[in-house]
Amino acid sequence: MARFTPRQDEQEGLVENQDIRKAGLKVTLPRVKILEILENSEARHVSAEDVYKQLLANDEEIGLATVYRVLTQFEGAGLVERHQFDGGHSVFELNRGTHHDHIVCIRCGKVEEFVDESIEKRQREIATEKGFEIADHSLVIYGECKKENCPNLKE
Amino acid sequence: MARFTPRQDEQEGLVENQDIRKAGLKVTLPRVKILEILENSEARHVSAEDVYKQLLANDEEIGLATVYRVLTQFEGAGLVERHQFDGGHSVFELNRGTHHDHIVCIRCGKVEEFVDESIEKRQREIATEKGFEIADHSLVIYGECKKENCPNLKE
DNA sequence: ATTACAAATGCACAAGCTTCTCATTTCCAC
DNA sequence: GTGGAAATGAGAAGCTTGTGCATTTGTAAT
Ligand SMILES: [Mn+2]
Ligand SMILES: [Mn+2]
Ligand SMILES: [Zn+2]
Ligand SMILES: [Zn+2]
Numbered sequence: 001m002a003r004f005t006p007r008q009d010e011q012e013g014l015v016e017n018q019d020i021r022k023a024g025l026k027v028t029l030p031r032v033k034i035l036e037i038l039e040n041s042e043a044r045h046v047s048a049e050d051v052y053k054q055l056l057a058n059d060e061e062i063g064l065a066t067v068y069r070v071l072t073q074f075e076g077a078g079l080v081e082r083h084q085f086d087g088g089h090s091v092f093e094l095n096r097g098t099h100h101d102h103i104v105c106i107r108c109g110k111v112e113e114f115v116d117e118s119i120e121k122r123q124r125e126i127a128t129e130k131g132f133e134i135a136d137h138s139l140v141i142y143g144e145c146k147k148e149n150c151p152n153l154k155e
Numbered sequence: 156m157a158r159f160t161p162r163q164d165e166q167e168g169l170v171e172n173q174d175i176r177k178a179g180l181k182v183t184l185p186r187v188k189i190l191e192i193l194e195n196s197e198a199r200h201v202s203a204e205d206v207y208k209q210l211l212a213n214d215e216e217i218g219l220a221t222v223y224r225v226l227t228q229f230e231g232a233g234l235v236e237r238h239q240f241d242g243g244h245s246v247f248e249l250n251r252g253t254h255h256d257h258i259v260c261i262r263c264g265k266v267e268e269f270v271d272e273s274i275e276k277r278q279r280e281i282a283t284e285k286g287f288e289i290a291d292h293s294l295v296i297y298g299e300c301k302k303e304n305c306p307n308l309k310e
Numbered sequence: 311a312t313t314a315c316a317a318a319t320g321c322a323c324a325a326g327c328t329t330c331t332c333a334t335t336t337c338c339a340c
Numbered sequence: 341g342t343g344g345a346a347a348t349g350a351g352a353a354g355c356t357t358g359t360g361c362a363t364t365t366g367t368a369a370t
Contacts, residue, residue: 026337026346048328063349068328070347084239086293088356089327103285114281122274123296130258130267132298138241139294141278143287181317181366203356218320223357225318243328244356 023077030062034070038080038094045083045091045102045111085111085140101138105145108152178232185217189225193235193249200238200246200257200266240266240295256293260300263307 016035017027025031037054038046046054052067071092074080080092085104091111099120100113119139127134147153171190172182180186192209193201201209207222226247229235235247240259246266254275255268274294282289302308 028337028347030348061349063351065329065350066348072329084241084243086239088239088243103282103287105287106290112285114285116277116281119274119277122271123294126269126271127258127296127298130269131301131304132258132260132267132296134296134298135261136297137295138297139278140292141282141287141289142291142293143282143289146286149286183318183366185319216320220321220358221319227358 019079023073023079025073025077030060030066031070031074033058033060033062034067035074035079038092043111044113045093047089047091049089051092083138083140086142101140103141103143105150106142107144108150110145110150174234178228178234180228180232185215185221186225186229188213188215188217189222190229190234193247198266199268200248202244202246204244206247238293238295241297256295258296258298260305261297262299263305265300265305 016039017032020027020031020035033055034051037051037058041050041054043050048064048067048071051071052062052064055062055067071080071082075082075092079095081095082090082092083102084090085102098115100115101119103112103114104110123137124134144150171194172187175182175186175190188210189206192206192213196205196209198205203219203222203226206226207217207219210217210222226235226237230237230247234250236250237245237247238257239245240257253270255270256274258267258269259265278292279289299305
């Protein structure tokens with residue numbers, strides 16, 4: 001009966017297992033579960049602690065150290081991106097292949113995304129002017145979202 | 156002879172003592188020394204640890220906790236600005252009253268500054284589009300500075 | 311100059327986030 | 341199925357930043 005049992009990744013129709021392999025990493029249960037959480041989580045931008053708490057809620061016995069290790073490896077492999085919004089701790093999001101910047105509500109923490117080609121272009125020009133070979137950039141706008149939408153302002 | 160002894164701050168021709176007072180803070184030796192370091196330090200952008208090490212080098216007996224406390228108070232008073240470049244720890248710089256953004260060399264850590272009004276304007280427009288009341292923003296370009304200038308690339 | 315008291319400091323300690331250590335377990339090529 | 345390298349879990353440790361408290365310092369009024 002074992003002969004016709006499909007492998008788990010085929011069974012569940014997941015594409016991410018191949019992504020993990022492509023990154024040169026062994027396909028382990030923690031890595032698969034963490035990737036699932038990144039895919040399915042309500043919030044697109046999550047901290048390591050957020051991922052860990054989700055794992056606990058799903059009764060997965062995965063250590064916090066592993067979460068940090070795996071997220072860092074996924075970052076190195078280009079599977080996820082790490083951001084450092086003000087406040088010190090990192091947040092991660094699945095790399096969907098399209099660059100974007102962020103606007104964050106300083107009251108409720110909501111994160112929205114945007115792309116502006118004219119800003120991108122000016123950044124490239126500035127780097128060139130300064131003699132820098134640009135590798136990356138981080139643009140975060142901080143503000144207060146609309147009062148009627150902001151969960152931290154119901155008075 | 157004491158009658159005609161000028162106060163120390165007049166004696167040294169420093170303007171910052173008044174700035175500290177204007178912020179509603181007592182003019183204490185640690186605060187004066189820390190402000191001096193921010194004014195005179197070679198690097199415009201320094202970490203709390205950098206400031207602390209400078210103090211030690213100057214034989215000042217000022218605790219690291221005081222450095223953090225004072226820098227945070229100066230930030231609150233608008234005397235200094237705090238930035239969170241990638242890497243986890245904060246860097247501080249004297250507030251010279253003019254907003255600017257930063258471009259950082261990922262090899263040697265060098266920081267240069269720039270202002271681009273078209274980027275500033277687009278940011279304001281994007282915030283408005285998204286229904287955010289803009290409070291602040293952080294734009295950092297990461298790249299590699301010119302090889303002949305980069306101290307971490309002499310081969 | 312002395313006094314008087316709130317404010318600030320230094321030290322030790324603690325919090326919060328992240329990384330490391332290492333014994334044990336898991337994946338995977340054979 | 342087995343072997344062995346790679347990965348994990350649990351906890352300790354590291355790093356930056358903040359706090360509690362006894363002591364010192366700055367300030368303004370004597
Ligand atoms: Mn995003
Ligand atoms: Mn600057
Ligand atoms: Zn909000
Ligand atoms: Zn450089």
